[in-house]
Amino acid sequence: MAGTGSAAAAAVRGLTRPGPGTRTAGWRRLLGPKETLRLLEGSVVHREGALLALNKPPGLPVLGRPGDLSLDALLPTLRRRLGLPAELHVVKAPAREYSGLVLLSSCYQTTKKLQQFFTDARWRGQYPATYRAITMGVPAEVEGEISAGLNWQQQGDRAMVVPVPAPGRRSVARKDVKSTLTRYRVLSAVGGCALLQLQPRTAFPEQLQVHLTLLLCPALGDHKHSSRVGRVLGVPFFLSPESAPTHTQVLDEELLSRLGLSPRQLHRLPLHIHLQELALPEGPLCAPPPPYFLHTLRCLGLPEN
DSSP, X not given: OOOOTTGGGGOEEEOOOOOTTOOSOOOOEEEOHHHHHXXXXXXXXXXXXXXXXXXXXXXXXXXXXXXXXXXHHXXXXXXXXXXXXXXXXXXXXXXXXXXXXXXXXXXXXXXXXXXXXXXXXXXXXXXXXXXXXXXXXXXXXXXXXXXXEEEEEEETTEEEEEEESSOOHHHHHTXXXXXXXXXXEXXXXXXXXXXXXXXXXXXXXXXXXXXXXXXXXXXXXXXXXXXXXXXXXXXXXXXXXXXXXXXXXXXXXXXXXXXXXXXXXXXXXXXXXXXXXXXXXXXXXEOOOOHHHHHXXXXXXXXXX
């Protein structure tokens, strides 16, 4: 596993609670490896037998290059601090920019068994992972499914995940395009924003973010895909990736005021997608949303539960 010697330069975007006397969420300051380890030590939500579950902050990747700060690089030290006798393996974890449940195992056989359990569950049409997301916009239907073909596309000097309209069978068979599906449900909605439950049936990078843009309700803090949702006289519409270059998410003045933010602070707004629950053979595991997520719910008047 990669070491942490030069990790401070690649510090994770950590979280702090809002300071007294301010409405602005103090959600984003740089954390080095020592602070991140302390954060992870205090984020244990389950510990039984070979299994350990953490509540990961956003911005911390599971894997990284040698010298980068990542969960994988911190696991040996975390294991020693928690007094665990065996090496930890990642069973399931959210993407870098997401917060939420990370499932670890100190038993190789348990790791493989659970990974196969999640694969089999998806093949059976089940939804083992449940996310929460705060969105700009409210879906037209209270619940439904988002189905789309996704693939990687080079745009300038960066690769982007883009939807593929009506992908052909051959492109899917060649795995040029991945057929993806997410089930959603509106839990609450106030003032043009919503709290959604998301359950992906498939697994593809940035799937949830792209699906939310197809729903015309981008996730709050999505600075990568939200530019694909345009508005004319308040009515949202989808823009092709070619005509919508990536930029910091734009919020109107009314929403900025509700969040207590200025336009110059927007680039630091974290992505509001949280892996809240994993269904395991023994029962569900849950992790509460991070402080900044709950702070946003309160600012928007959305119920926390």
